[in-house]
Amino acid sequence: MSELKPSQQMLSSCTGAVITSLFMTPFDVVKVRIQAQQRALLDRSCFLYCNGLMDHICNCARTICTHPESAPWYNRPVPVHLNGTVDAFVKISRQEGIQSLWSGLPPTLVVAVPNTVIYFTSYEQLRAKFHQFAPEEAGGPPSWAGGLAGGLARVWAVTLVSPFELVRTKMQAKSMSYREVGEVLRTQLAREGVVSLWRGWVPTILRDVPFSILYWYTYEKQKKLMKQEYPTFTFTLFAGALSGGVS
Known part of the structure; x- marks a missing residue:
């Protein structure tokens, strides 16, 4: 049985959700941008990606955008070729700034964090009740x-x-x-x-x-x-x- 108070459980789950979002989002940004190089993989109207907490729907153009500054982050071509994960981290950071690695983070924080808080706090409270009976x-x-x-x-x-x-x-x-x-x-x-x-x-x-x-x-x-x-x-x-x- 958990000895934490509900307020402590809510705080800990909120902290965990934020940490997960901050840590996982750059990896998914890199993954999606590498896939964007292979246009055949994105020859559809939209696709899903998940950053560890929630699914995101991304619209995908069938042609490479000629105005990268106005393109969505997931469909923005990098002017250099990305050769794997580490190389993508370095080149995206240099070309667009390190903040680009956290593109798409706001909707995660707005929806997934409350969802995580409700889920984990409810789990702890229900588990404690079941253990009593x-x-x-x-x-x-x-x-x-x-x-x-x-x-x-x-x-x-x-x-x-x-x-x-x-x-x-x-x-x-x-x-x-x-x-x-x-x-x-x-x-x-x-x-x-x-x-x-x-x-x-x-x-x-x-x-x-x-x-x-x-x-x-x-x-x-x-x-x-x-x-x-x-x-x-x-x-x-x-x-x-x-x-x-x-x-």
């Missing part, structure tokens, strides 16, 4: 409590954040301004009602809930096997990686 097995509380808590926490987080995800997706898919999004949403609400704000909820749940159940069950099982009632940083790092891989 579930009989302990040898080596600690049952692992299924973690899996069940993870699944329910994901349902709750997706439900709360879905309307904001809908707005973000519309803005990214059609490069719409906030005013245009507002007009589209008003029309949508008038025609289809409030429930339409949760469009896409079912497939999101079908994807994310099984992942969360498997992830937290595997993680809690490893804690029991390794007798890690209060996990160390090293254990958390490797157990989390293994749980994510299995899920």
